Amino acid sequence: MNGTLLIRYLKHDCNPSEMNEIERWVAADGAHAEWLFEMERLWALKNEQRFSEPGRVDEMFDRLWTRLQQTETAARPAPKTVAWRSVLKYAAAVAIVTLLSANLYHLLKGAQEDYAENIVEVPAGQRIVLTLPDATRVWLNSQTTLSYPARFANGSRTVKLSGEAFFEVSRSGSKPFIVESPLMCVKVLGTKFDVKTYPDENASVTLTEGKVEVSADHGKYRLALVPNQQAVYSKTSGLTLQKHINPDMARSWIIGELNFYDRTLAAIAADLERWFDVQIHIDSDALANDKFTCHFKENVTLEEVLANLKETKRLNYAVHGREIRITK
Secondary structure, X not given: OOHHHHHXXXXXXXXXXXXXXXXXXXXXXXXXXXXHHHHHHHHHHOOOOOOOOHHHHHHHHHHHHHHHHHHHHHHOOOOOOOOHHHHHHHHHHHHHHHHHHHHHHHHHOOOOHHXXXXXXXXXXXXXXXXXXXXXOEEEXXXXXXXXXXXXXXXXXXXXXXXXXXXXXXXXXXXXXEEEEOOOXXXXXXXXXXXXXXXXXXXXXXXXXXXXXXXXXXXXOEXXXXXXXXXXXXXXXXXXXXXXXXXXXXXXXXXXXXXXXEEEEHHHHHHHXXXXXXXXXXXXXXXXXXXXXXXXXXXXXXXXXXXXXXXXXOOOEXXXXXXXXXXXX
């Protein structure tokens, strides 16, 4: 379900085919119907003479947000059984409601729609896909935050990212598409690429199609990438170029797969924490720096991943609720 489509529904601008899509989405889950009802009530306020009561808008917005948080808490899965397919529908609903709530709040408070800032936050254990105002498609991984304007203006298309995202950028004449993050900046015109930029981890850009320009450390480092290349930035080594990369491995997470090639156990554990919303403790630095190569297909559970790692006979593990301890 596309957030832009729901906005058109609230504006009564949908064609019959789009109305059918909305109806199927509502029928698929009772929670969808409840959230859409709350959003319709918020939207209706703009057509009523209640703007003299700003507290009413705040009250309804807070009620919608509280319901969303309560549903998220109730829907939190146990770490042993969580699988991608089981969380995708809920994750999409979270992202749509967050996106629409931000738009509605700005509109009802009197802000101009063109200048409203959309902020999409993806919780641990979930991932979503959305379409930006310029038709660019974006897949967001777990614990990722993306912010972007309701309408791109001023000659560029700029978004801000913390976490990991795969972009299919729509061409827009000479208007560049820019991804800003705390460690790196990526500039493109129309292409497909993955950006991974989590706090306290090395950042990377992997190119699938087209051409991108990567800069880091306030422009101190710059690289131009062609397909099957990867730029990696670390505070100690600066910006380095990796050639002959398989881009399918870098973006396999968008179809629910886990791919680790010659990765340290510490890096694997960081990804598992985000995917399954758990905390992983590794017994020693030597074990944390040990490297593994493994691949897991869609719907894999945390227990299956840990069991597979254990089969290498290089580690053991114990699970206590949402905490996992890995030992030699």
